[in-house]
Amino acid sequence: MSYSKYFSNGQKVFLKRVFAEEEREAIDSITTYAMRGSADHLDLSLPYGSDAATAYPFEEGMMFELLTDHNGMGLNLRASFQERTSQKDIRLKYEGNLQFISRRMYRRVDVNAWVGIERTGQGLAEMRAKWQEMLAKLKAGVSAADLTEFVKYPINLAGGGLRLPINEPSEPADLLLLFLSIGDKQGIICGLAEVVWAGCADDQGRIPTGMRFINILERDQSRIDAVVESVLAKLEQ
16 A cells, blocks of 8 residues: 555655653654655655754664654554665655554643753754753753753643743754753752744733743653643633
8 A cells, every 4th residue: 555645745744753662751753845756665855954864863673653644634654764875865665554543632730930041053953962861861860950950931832842932042853951940849840842933022021932842751741641631620610
């Protein structure tokens, strides 16, 4: 069966790394854009700079879930990494298991939270390494206040990401390291997020910016979901 009919040129496709169950403890997801396909493979472009394909640690046979939209439904398809076709483009081989699903909709809530933002302008590989480094420091007991400066922001929070007013303009696929204090007394959350959209600046010069987590510990994502549900439950009383 040819799966390429489900992908059009320029279509946004999320790649979610498939881990063996014993290895899985973090979400590892990147954004790509479909370019062209054949009966057995799909070519994709990564938006994280001119060397994005070499920055991600692809290996032959590495498995991914392809997540996208098709005719109003979520499409989920497995594929394996075949090769880099350029420094920013890759080829994946279809592995089947096509499913049409209802896309998970993270519940969202407006809250005030302490947030630290680190945006160094570095590429995908450097930011992924920085995220791992910060996780290791937090686990070792380093105070998050020594790693970043926290500011209290009004945010729209969900397990998949957040909307945050920031002072510097951003472009889609820009990468930011986020430190979150969500008030559940389980420590600071650190996640790597990509910019999805940016709005117009308010009268204070702050730009509402939508971000999606591409690297975050699964337990931290579950903590965010739990806090969102708790706040919503209180608001609905």
